[in-house]
Amino acid sequence: MSLHAPAPSADLSAAADKDQPLREDIRLLGRLLGDTVREQEGGEAFTAVETIRQIAVRFARDQEPAARDELAAILNGLPRDTMLSVVRAFTYFLHFANIAEDQHHIRRRRTHEIAGSEAREGSLAYALERLAEAGVGGEALAEALGHALVSPVLTAHPTEVSRKSILHCQREVARLLDTRDRVAMTPEEAADNDAALRAAVLTLWRTRMLRPNRLAVVDEVKNGISYYDDTFFAELPRLYCQFEDQLKSRFPEQSWDLPNFFRIGSWIGGDRDGNPFVTADILKEALRLQSSAALDFYLDEIHALGADLPLSQMLLPVSAELAALADRSPDRSPHRADEAYRRALTGIYARLAATSESLDRHPPLRHAVAESAPYDSSAALVADLQVLAASLAAHGAGLLARGRLRRLIRAVQVFGFHLAPIDLRQNSDVHERSVAELLALAGRLPSVAAYSALDEAARIALLAEEIASPRPLYSPYLAYSEETAGELAIFFAARELKARYGDAALPNCIISKTDGASDLLEVALLAKEAGLLIPGAQPKLAVNIIPLFETIDDLRRSAPVMASLFALPAYRALVAARGEEQEVMLGYSDSNKDGGFLTSGWELYKAEIDLTRVFAAAGVRLRLFHGRGGSVGRGGGPSYQAILAQPAGAVSGQIRITEQGEVIASKYANPEVGRRNLEILAAATLEATLTDHENRVEPARPYHAVLDRLSQLAFSAYRGLVYETPGFTTYFRESTPVSEIANLNIGSRPASRKKSEAIEDLRAIPWVFSWAQCRLMLPGWYGFGSAVEAWLGEHPEGREAGLATLRKMYRNWPFFRTLLSNMDMVLAKSDIAIASRYAELVTDAELRAAIFGRIKAEWERTRELLLAIEEQAELLADNPLLKRSIRNRFPYMDPLNHLQVELLHRHRAGETDERIRRGIHLTINGVAAGLRNSG
Structure with missing residues (x-):
């Protein structure tokens, strides 16, 4: 007996051949896990795991009521130590299923590339083909790339429940599977691989899954940096080189040296919104750690280049520039007298080692041959490396510059000495209080309260006057509140760090x-106080001031707010100082929590249209920053389709997107998977910029009125449940593990913005994460069924005519199709039967029956009408890969959900056994692993 994947059903048999390696990998890992459980925990624990697995497969596959009762009886009667072994076994199986699926995606992609298959959707090659079909030539493409920016931004939002130690072991399992797939092994090599896999599984089994303490911000910074070591350092330069080569092949008459349009951003260490642990000192340490990581990588690569380029001047001439660079090197070894490239690299290494010491107080592991002067900028390092590349090219050895050296030059251009740009983020209320205190203590206003009493017009006038004044408000001799002092310290630190590491x-x-123009002017004033804004006829501004519109009302106000700012001479001058570009961030998570899935999506879409119009009229380039989470309820879903579903003109070559929580590991822990995800972002941005994908089939504008009405109806249904139903907050808190999630050590940020039970004050992350744990996924669909039902009832030509309109919208409008496809995915991952067990946690039987009854009815209505619009008989009919994935993993999630409910019952009944609390947190880990995009 062993853990293994469920057998394929008839409807999946067509994919049997290509999926056979996946099933073999899952069976292999399941067998090794089963062996490990039996060896480490004993036969009783193994038997329990295997029995539960078999019943769970019956329950998931056949929905047998008897299987559910049988499963519940076994799970509820487990001894506590056995229960923990069961939870860990099923959790690890879900992690192994993820690893096997990722490896299968890599395997299938390589198979297609080896076979010379047509370019696949989401690849740069596919994007170039689509652009060619649209008549986009090389010059237009070069112009678009000249001002392009594609930037996934890593955030520390706490939905990543796996420790780095666990992720490291999982990467070793993936590496060993990859070796089995690519290498024809001898029997001895195969045995070694088996033994290494067994050792990796055993290591995982004996490694603690849960953190004993909450992460500190510095821990989050280090976790973020680890993805550079794993993926970004190698794969982002490789992606640039790949794209340049494709462009040269397609447009050989043009010279292609791509600008650094693709960069990785970060919020980790700079995001203070609701996180009191992010301070000026933390910001400084975050940049120091980032810089040290970048410089360590460069030093290692330069050391390796020394081995790659043992070229003798007696056999290969060098340029005068390279000879001079070599002569300036402190390397005086007679053994390298004729090896100019090596001596030049030794000198570069010495200067970079000095830079590391000077910038970061971080000595390199390998000492330089002698002391040297540090570089004053990363551009100076690039210039030295380009001397090597130019010399090689000039003397017939250009091929030697196309590998490691080419990639290193690109890496330094992209990552600089700072690694990743860190965004500073804070809540507008904090800025308001800080500015009020500055004005009051400087005598500009009679009291702190006086600023809050001003209306918006008066605030704007006052702030505009102060921004233009060279006189500072801040004085080091005045005593400020802790909050204001902390905010000022951040801005002063930003000025210092920009001088140190570059703008x-x-x-x-x-x-x-x-929610208003004054919010941006307040930040401009704080920037002025720190020297980041220099007033004058042509002011100099050292930072982009970016509004984040989050709630439904804020999204609706976004275009009027920006129009009022552009009409204000004081702010318009600041935009000119930033190159006539302005970024606007749109919040998917809070708008969803505020207004529901359909209304959030539609208001975001309309805001983009309105902003595009306002910016075009003002002559300002718009860059949108999409604050998306991993789950559909927080704006998640496939990135390629999401970018192409943007309204025409909204992308315009520039896009930033947050990458959050467990999605970062899912996308970027594996280097090949990471490069594929980076490529998707770049390809989709180019397609969306240079083709009118939205109106490709027919104009979308006539459908807007339909969505307006559907959104109104969905908003009413969602708000009616979440904010207007008495007792709903109690129902939510008792029927989900939201309180237990708040106690997980998965991030430095508190779960709520303030000490309050209100849903308004709860962060969007635990809101969505909690609904995912109980398998309802309510933020990703609630209100759609009621809206469609009501709209069909209102349709003047009758229900069937209305349904025909919605079907046409689904077929022809990318935005609507993406919206519904994401909802399809969410509904497929939900399970109303398991959700009903969580509802039993609600102590008030009447409240439980009333609210769960409404949720269940809406779930069934939404599912029925979604399938009717899609003209499908079942969910995921057009997504066989996800359908297969769900079939593989859900039988192993169901027992975890059943156990989580039982443990929550015991915990809330007052049982204090530490194993119960640990079991709850382990089940949360397992369910999150099974869903993959849960937070």
């Missing part, structure tokens, strides 16, 4: 909960 290190200030 690119801290380019952005983001304002959460923006």
Whole structure:
């Protein structure tokens, strides 16, 4: 007996051949896990795991009521130590299923590339073909790339429940599977691989899954940096080189040296919104750690280049520039007298080692041959490396510059000495209080309260006057509140760090909960006080001031707010100082929590249209920053389709997108998977910029009125449940593990913005994460069924005519199709039967029956009408890969959900056994692994 994947059903048999390696990998890992459980925990624990697995497969596959009762009886009667073994076994199986699926995606992609198959959707090659079909030539493409920016931004939002130690072991399992797939092994090599896999599984089994303490911000910074070591350092330069080669092949008459349009951003260490642990000192340490990581990588690569380029001047001439660079090197070894490239690299290494010491107080592991002067900028390092590349090319050895050296030059251009630009983010309320205190203590206003009493017009006038004044408000001799002192310290630190690491290190200030023009002017004033804004006829501004519009009302106000700012001479001058570009961030998570899935999606879409119009009229280039989470309820879903579903003109070559929580590991822990995800972002951005994908089939504008009405109806249904139903907050808190999630050590940020039980004050992350754990996924669909049902009832030509309109919209409008496809995915991952067990946790039987009854009815209505619009008999009919994935993993999630409910019952009944609390947190880990995009 062993853990293994369920047998394929008849409807999946067509894919049997290509999926056979996946099933073999899952069976292999399941067998090794089963062996490990039996060896480490004993036969009783193994038997329990295997029995539960078999019943769970019956329950998931056949929905046998008897299987559910049988499963519940076994799970509820487990001894506590056995229960923990069962939870860990099923959790690890889900992690192994993820690994096997990722490896299968890599395997299938390589198979297609080896076979010379047509370019696949989401690849740069596919994007170039689509652009060619649309008549986009090389010059137009070069122009678009000249001002392009594609930037996934890593955030520390706490939905990543796996420790780095666990992720490291999982990467070893993936590496060993990959070796089995690519290498024809001898029997001895195969045995070694088996033994290594067994050792990796055993290591995982004996490694603690849960953190004993909450992560500190510095821990989050280090976790973020680890993805550079694993993926970004190698794969982002490789992606640039790949794209340049494709462009040269397609447009050989043009010279292609791509600008650094693709960069990885970060919020980790700069995001203060609701996180009191992010301080000026933390910001400084975050940049120091980032810089040290970048310089360590460069030093290692330069050391390796020394081995790659043992070229003798007696056999290969060198340029005068390279000879001079070599002569300036402190390397005086007679053994390298004729090896100019090596001596030049030794000198570069010495200067870079000195840079590491000077910038970061971080000595390299390998000492330089002698002391040297540090580089004053990363551009100076690039210039030295380009001397090597030019010399090689000039003397017939250009091929030697196309590998490691080419990639290193690109890496330094992209990552600089700062690694990743860190965004500063804070809530507008904090800025308001800080500015009020500055004005009051400087005698500009009679009291702190006086600023809050001003209306918006008066605030704007006052702030505009102060921004233009060279006189500072701040004085080091005045005593400020802790909050204001902390905010000022951040801005002063930003000025210091920009001088140290370059302007690119801290380019952005983001304002959460923006609802008016004064919110941006307040940040401009704080920037002025720190020397980041120099007033004058042509002011100099060192940071981008970025509003974040989050709630439904804020999204609706976004275009009027920006129009009022552009009409204000004081702010328009600041935009000119930033190159006539302005970024606007749109919040998917809070708008969803505020207004529901359909209304959030539609208001975001309309805001983009309105902003595009306002910016075009003002002559300002718009860059949108999409604050998406991993789950559909927080704006998640496939990135390629999401970008192409943007309204025409909204992408315009520039896009930033947050990458959050467990999605970061899912996308970027594996280097090949990471490069594929990076490529998808770049390809989709180019397609969306240079083709009118939205109106490709027919104009979308006539459908807007339909969505307006559907959104109104969905908003009413969602708000009616979540904010207007008495007792709903109690129902939510008792029927989901939201309180237990808040106690997980998965991030530095508190779960709520303030000490309150209100849903308004709860962060969007635990809101969505909790609904995912109980398998309802309510934020990703609630209100759609009621809206469609009501709209069909209102349709003047009758229900069937209305349904025909919605079907046409689904077929022809990318936005609507993407919206519904994401909802299809969410509904497929939900399970109303398991959700009913969580509802039993609600102590008030009447409240439980009333609210769960409404949720269940809406779930069934939404599912029925979604399938009717899609003209499908079942969910995921057009997504066989996800359908297969769900079939593989859900039998192993169901027992975890059943156990989680039982443990929550015991915990809330007052049982204090530490194993119960640990079991709850382990089940949360397992369910999150099974869903993959849960937070």
